[in-house]
Amino acid sequence: MNRQMLAGLVAGLLFGAGLGLAGMTNPAVVIGFLDLAGAWNPALAFVMAAAVMVTFIGYRIVLRRAQPLFAARFQLPGPGVIDVPLAAGAALFGMGWGLTGYCPGPAVASLGMPSMGLVGYLGAMLAGMLAVRIWRARPSTSQPGEVRA
Amino acid sequence: MNIFVLPILGGLLIGSAAVILLALNGRIAGISGIIGGLLPPAQAPDKAWRLAFLLGLIAGPLVAGLLAGQSLIAPPVASMASLLGGGLLVGVGTALGGGCTSGHGVCGMARLSPRSIAATGIFMIAGFLTVFLVQHVL
Numbered sequence: 519m520n521r522q523m524l525a526g527l528v529a530g531l532l533f534g535a536g537l538g539l540a541g542m543t544n545p546a547v548v549i550g551f552l553d554l555a556g557a558w559n560p561a562l563a564f565v566m567a568a569a570v571m572v573t574f575i576g577y578r579i580v581l582r583r584a585q586p587l588f589a590a591r592f593q594l595p596g597p598g599v600i601d602v603p604l605a606a607g608a609a610l611f612g613m614g615w616g617l618t619g620y621c622p623g624p625a626v627a628s629l630g631m632p633s634m635g636l637v638g639y640l641g642a643m644l645a646g647m648l649a650v651r652i653w654r655a656r657p658s659t660s661q662p663g664e665v666r667a
Numbered sequence: 668m669n670i671f672v673l674p675i676l677g678g679l680l681i682g683s684a685a686v687i688l689l690a691l692n693g694r695i696a697g698i699s700g701i702i703g704g705l706l707p708p709a710q711a712p713d714k715a716w717r718l719a720f721l722l723g724l725i726a727g728p729l730v731a732g733l734l735a736g737q738s739l740i741a742p743p744v745a746s747m748a749s750l751l752g753g754g755l756l757v758g759v760g761t762a763l764g765g766g767c768t769s770g771h772g773v774c775g776m777a778r779l780s781p782r783s784i785a786a787t788g789i790f791m792i793a794g795f796l797t798v799f800l801v802q803h804v805l
Contacts (some may be wrong), residue, residue, distance in 0.1 A: 519718070520715065521691070522691070522692050522713070522714040522715065522716040522718070522762070523675075523715045523718075523719040524692035525687065525688065525692050525716065526688070526692065526715075526716035526717065526719035526720035526723065526756070527709070527719040527720065527722060528687060528723065528724020529677070529684040529687045529688040529692075529696060529720055529723065530677030530684070530719065530720035530721060530724040530725075530727065531671050531682075531724075531727045531730065531768075531803050532680050532683055532684035532687065532723075532727065533680070533681055533684035533686075533688060533696060533720075533722035533723070533724055533727060533729040534683075534723060534724040534725065534726060534728050534730075534731075535677075535686065535725020535728065535730060535731035536676075536677040536678065536679070536680030536681035536682075536727070537677065537681065537724075537727065538677070538712070538727060538728030538731045538732060538739035538740065539673050539674075539676055539680065539726060539739065540673060540674045540676075540677025540678060540681070541673065541674060541729050541739075541758045542677070542741045542799060543728050543739055543741065543742050544739075544740070544741035544763075545743055545745070546744045547743065549744065549798055549802075552794045552795055552798040553798045553799070553802055554795055554798075554799065555803050556802055556803065559738075561670055561671060561674040562674060563787075564671050564674040564675050564678060565674045565677050565678040565679065566768075566772060566773065567678065567680025568674070568675045568676075568677075568679050568681075568682060569679070569681040569682040569685070569730065569773045570682070570688075570772075570773055570777050571678075571682065572678070572679055572681075572682025572683055572685075572686065573682040573685045573686060573773055573774060573776075573777035574777040575675060576683070576685070576689075577685075577686065577688030577689060577777055578772075578776060579686075579763040580686060580689050580690040580745070583690075585693065585724070585794040586689065586690060586691055586692055586693030587690060587691050587701060588684075588691045588692055588693075589692050589693040589694075590693075591689075591693055591765040592689065592693040592695065592708075593693050594695065594765070594778070594779070595765070595775075595782075596680050596795050597780065597781065597782070598751075598780075599782070600718055600720055600780045600781060600782055600785045601682075603763045603764065603765075604722065604763075604764050604765060604782055604786055605687070605742055605764075605785065605786075605789055606760075606763060606764070606785040607759070607761065607762070607763030607765065608759045608760065608762065608771070608787075608789035608790040608793070609760070609762020609784075609789050609790070609793045610756045610757075610759055610760030610764075610793075611756065611757055611760030611767060611790050611793070612708040612760070612763055612789065612790035612791065612792065612793025612794040612796075613756050613760070613762050613793050613797045614752070614753040614754065614757035615753070615757060615761060615790065615793075615794045615797075616793065616795070616796070616797030616798040616801065617745060617747045617749045617752065617753035617756070617797055617801065618749055618754065618757075619744060619751035620743070620747065620750075620753070620754075620757070621668075621698075621745070621757065621768040621769075622699045622702060622749075622757065622768075622769075622780065623699040623724065623767070623769050624723075624767065625754075626698065626702070626725060626728060626767050627672050627681065627720055627723050627724050627725060627728050627740075628728070628740045630725055630726070630728055630729040630740055631738070631740040631742070633742050633743060633777070633791070634747070634751075635679050635742070635743035635747055635750045636727075636742075636743055637755035638747055638751050638771040639743065639750040639753065639755065640754065640758075641751070641754065642751045642752070642753075642754030642755040642758060643754040643755070643757050643758035643761075644702070644706065644758060645754075645755060645758060645759060645761065646754070646755045646756070646757065646758020646759035646760075647702065647703055647706055647758040647759070647761065648706050648758075649758075650758075650759055650762035650763055651706055651707070651709070651757060651762060652702070652707075653786045653788075655709055659675075659721075662678070662726045
């Protein structure tokens with residue numbers, strides 16, 4: 519295992535532990551957070567607030583350095599533009615999130631307790647990602663390249 | 668214990684993970700992007716750390732559950748049809764929109780990226796509306 523893999527493993531462990539402790543690996547909790555008109559459970563707003571706060575401060579400290587410790591350069595998305603694929607993609611994603619209570623991270627992090635439904639969700643998610651990637655890679659057009667968050 | 672203690676602790680861990688991944692590997696901790704780089708076509712050349720991250724992501728709630736003395740993972744609540752349809756929407760949506768709750772919602776928001784702020788606002792509203800329709804209208 520090289521240094522980059524070890525860093526990935528540690529970051530993944532912390533990320534997964536955080537999702538689990540926060541309650542995000544329980545889809546009923548997530549749907550409860552999204553259910554403003556029902557018995558709204560605001561706890562998950564605190565997850566995002568705490569995570570964004572730590573990341574906001576930590577990123578600023580880290581980005582004072584010229585490069586990361588185990589790689590040649592920081593790979594950050596450019597500013598980009600707010601376009602139709604971004605808006606449509608976010609809307610579709612939010613619909614799927616609300617239907618199931620799963621976004622990608624918590625769904626993967628729930629694989630420690632696999633079920634048919636979870637595996638079905640993840641299989642469909644991978645198929646959807648694959649379809650967009652193949653469509654984007656199609657020849658003879660000048661689509662902009664893949665943009666990540 | 669206050670019901671907000673664990674969510675805040677969880678959020679602190681998620682943020683720490685994002686900072687560590689940028690400090691060491693120079694990468695954004697966006698789960699859909701990490702997974703996407705493993706998929707064809709144009710697979711990313713750096714598959715090893717992506718797989719290691721996902722392995723850690725699966726192990727994380729199990730380890731935390733052992734420490735907490737209780738299982739932290741609960742089974743799906745939606746029907747199989749909703750899980751399949753919802754999974755497809757999430758896959759297409761995150762690939763098209765370039766990120767999910769982690770990449771846009773945490774890392775992009777922390778960078779004050781206009782794209783990420785817009786995406787987060789849109790997927791939150793879509794999530795609220797979808798749950799309202801499913802739970803209270805349909």
